Amino acid sequence: MNQPQSISHQAAGAREDAQVSRLLTWLSLAAIIFLVGIGLKAWYSGHTLHAWVLWSCSVLVGLNMVYFALSGNGARQKGGLIVVVGLLFAYLIASGGESNTGPLWFYVFPPLLFFLTSLKAGTVVLLICYLVAALVFQFPDLPFVTAEYSSDFKIRFFATLTFESIFCFVLEAGRLRARNELLELVVTHEHAARTDELTGLSNRRDMQHRLASEFSRYQRAGHHFSIVLIDLDLFKSINDEYGHDAGDAVLRQFSALLRDIVRQTDVAARWGGEEFLLLLPDTSLLQALTLAERLRAEVAQAPFRFKSHCLPVTISAGVCSIAKAASIDELLKQADLNLYNAKDAGRNRIAPRVRSRGEDHPMGSPA
Numbered sequence: 110m111n112q113p114q115s116i117s118h119q120a121a122g123a124r125e126d127a128q129v130s131r132l133l134t135w136l137s138l139a140a141i142i143f144l145v146g147i148g149l150k151a152w153y154s155g156h157t158l159h160a161w162v163l164w165s166c167s168v169l170v171g172l173n174m175v176y177f178a179l180s181g182n183g184a185r186q187k188g189g190l191i192v193v194v195g196l197l198f199a200y201l202i203a204s205g206g207e208s209n210t211g212p213l214w215f216y217v218f219p220p221l222l223f224f225l226t227s228l229k230a231g232t233v234v235l236l237i238c239y240l241v242a243a244l245v246f247q248f249p250d251l252p253f254v255t256a257e258y259s260s261d262f263k264i265r266f267f268a269t270l271t272f273e274s275i276f277c278f279v280l281e282a283g284r285l286r287a288r289n290e291l292l293e294l295v296v297t298h299e300h301a302a303r304t305d306e307l308t309g310l311s312n313r314r315d316m317q318h319r320l321a322s323e324f325s326r327y328q329r330a331g332h333h334f335s336i337v338l339i340d341l342d343l344f345k346s347i348n349d350e351y352g353h354d355a356g357d358a359v360l361r362q363f364s365a366l367l368r369d370i371v372r373q374t375d376v377a378a379r380w381g382g383e384e385f386l387l388l389l390p391d392t393s394l395l396q397a398l399t400l401a402e403r404l405r406a407e408v409a410q411a412p413f414r415f416k417s418h419c420l421p422v423t424i425s426a427g428v429c430s431i432a433k434a435a436s437i438d439e440l441l442k443q444a445d446l447n448l449y450n451a452k453d454a455g456r457n458r459i460a461p462r463v464r465s466r467g468e469d470h471p472m473g474s475p476a
């Protein structure tokens with residue numbers, strides 16, 4: 110049986126991914142403007158190589174944006190941006206940038222990295238960057254390494270960068286924990302808003318949503334469906350005779366029976382008090398009547414127990430197919446009318462009553 114609808118972690122995650130991608134697009138745009146601007150400055154200061162590297166990076170960031178716009182692949186968008194930024198920082202450390210200030214840009218990397226990747230992946234990439242920086246600092250004679258840094262600078266650079274990295278890690282871990290707790294809370298609340306607390310079935314609100322979407326499906330594709338409106342007979346007397354707790358126990362036991370009897374695609378809801386509603390997709394009136402009759406017979410036979418008492422429980426139900434109604438309201442009204450007829454005819458029965466060919470007993474009457 111269909112559980113009450115609820116948003117999943119995946120749905121929330123997908124929404125979050127879309128937000129991050131939007132943010133990254135703006136960030137990429139800002140980076141392109143920034144890189145072109147600094148490149149111009151380097152060009153006019155006579156650092157032509159530096160200018161070309163910055164402009165090349167801005168082209169790569171632009172290509173990454175275009176790729177994302179065409180493919181919509183957010184993971185590749187992040188990966189592409191990390192690779193470009195990583196290459197740029199490796200160049201800045203190796204060349205020293207302008208006036209040996211290139212490594213200072215490295216401080217942008219830890220927060221960006223943890224934001225774009227997971228804690229684990231961010232730590233791994235960061236360690237690789239540390240290794241590159243250590244190699245450049247330790248072996249200034251390596252090819253492509255043109256900068257030289259003082260020992261003081263190297264020590265301070267590593268110390269401050271390590272401090273920043275740890276701080277970013279702790280902050281990101283806290284953010285992720287809070288985000289996950291919030292998601293759990295949203296899912297729990299969403300589930301509670303759609304579930305009947307006593308029986309665990311869908312509540313009226315959830316059923317109304319499902320009826321509306323099933324009706325749209327019917328209008329769009331012509332998929333027929335039926336409903337069964339069920340009412341426990343003389344339920345007040347159970348409450349009066351055995352107490353409210355006994356009544357609650359009966360409602361729970363009946364719900365469990367309902368869950369067992371319906372198909373995976375059917376929806377069972379507590380419609381109110383001691384009234385239940387079944388939504389049966391792709392089901393004709395006759396099929397719905399057959400199911401309702403089976404349910405009626407099972408309830409009449411089932412031993413409903415509360416403490417040492419065996420409680421007499423029967424149900425009446427009104428069945429209606431969408432083929433007989435022009436709207437959900439009309440469908441519910443017709444099912445309610447049929448339920449009233451079943452009660453009026455003596456309870457423990459299903460309405461409308463139909464006689465199947467070759468059957469001795471009319472369907473919908475007590476066996």
Ligand SMILES: Nc1nc2c(ncn2[C@@H]2O[C@H](COP(=O)(O)OP(=O)(O)OP(=O)(O)O)[C@@H](O)[C@H]2O)c(=O)[nH]1
Binds near residue numbers: 340360452456
């Ligand atoms: N224990 C319990 N009782 C409930 C709950 N919701 C509604 N009821 C009771 O259900 C009873 C419904 O009584 P009625 O509407 O008179 O209907 P009935 O006694 O079932 O009689 P018929 O429907 O005519 O067969 C009332 O006594 C309500 O208090 C619930 O959540 N728990």
